[in-house]
Amino acid sequence: MKSSFLDRKIVVGPFQCNCHLLVCSETGEAALVDPGDDAARILELVKKTESEIGKPLQLKWLLHTHGHLDHIGATGAIKAAHPMAKIAIHEGDEFIYNMLKKQGELFGLKYDEPRAVEHRLNHEEEIQLGRAKFTVVHTPGHSPGSACLRMHESSDIGVQESLFSGDTLFQASVGRTDLWGADGPQMIRMIQDRILTLDGDTAVHPGHGPSTRVGVEKTSNPFLI
Numbered sequence: 001m002k003s004s005f006l007d008r009k010i011v012v013g014p015f016q017c018n019c020h021l022l023v024c025s026e027t028g029e030a031a032l033v034d035p036g037d038d039a040a041r042i043l044e045l046v047k048k049t050e051s052e053i054g055k056p057l058q059l060k061w062l063l064h065t066h067g068h069l070d071h072i073g074a075t076g077a078i079k080a081a082h083p084m085a086k087i088a089i090h091e092g093d094e095f096i097y098n099m100l101k102k103q104g105e106l107f108g109l110k111y112d113e114p115r116a117v118e119h120r121l122n123h124e125e126e127i128q129l130g131r132a133k134f135t136v137v138h139t140p141g142h143s144p145g146s147a148c149l150r151m152h153e154s155s156d157i158g159v160q161e162s163l164f165s166g167d168t169l170f171q172a173s174v175g176r177t178d179l180w181g182a183d184g185p186q187m188i189r190m191i192q193d194r195i196l197t198l199d200g201d202t203a204v205h206p207g208h209g210p211s212t213r214v215g216v217e218k219t220s221n222p223f224l225i
């Protein structure tokens with residue numbers, strides 16, 4: 001029997017951010033990771049997934065790996081359409097999240113004032129979503145409040161682990177460290193201590209580009225070996 005958990009990815013906005021819609025098809029509970037842009041397409045994906053599983057989704061969380069504009073740009077519009085979904089980010093990036101308009105000006109993009117953060121993610125905090133559980137892994141460096149979301153999913157086919165790594169770890173690369181509050185050596189240390197120590201089979205879903213696995217990056221990422 002297949003897992004009851006759905007992971008629907010769409011690539012949004014000019015910076016090509018990976019936005020994930022995660023759904024427990026048994027309970028209809030859902031979360032978005034990094035609703036960075038293209039709110040209308042994300043909302044369409046929610047509708048499509050509702051008809052796929054044959055029940056309305058309860059969008060409970062808008063989870064953000066960090067506060068850069070390409071990861072938070074559609075948050076306000078999604079919140080307006082799904083008021084029960086809680087806006088969550090690590091407090092270390094709240095100041096970056098709150099300067100969305102200013103971030104946009106630097107890139108010639110216009111944004112509304114962001115909606116207030118409603119939940120501050122803490123290191124090792126656990127969030128339950130249907131049959132899956134997330135653990136927050138604070139990995140500062142790309143930004144002070146960068147956090148990866150580790151998902152443990154137990155199903156009839158066993159336990160599966162995956163990690164939403166934001167802009168901290170990419171396939172064969174790592175995040176840039178020239179923006180607000182970034183710290184390169186700290187980011188590398190965090191990847192080594194808090195990501196590469198996970199099971200090698202853990203699927204890694206970065207904020208941009210293709211997915212990979214912890215074990216693959218541990219042995220072949222040129223920034224880490």
Ligand SMILES: [Zn+2]
Binds near residue numbers: 066068142167
């Ligand atoms: Zn970023």
Ligand SMILES: [Zn+2]
Binds near residue numbers: 015070071207
């Ligand atoms: Zn990004």
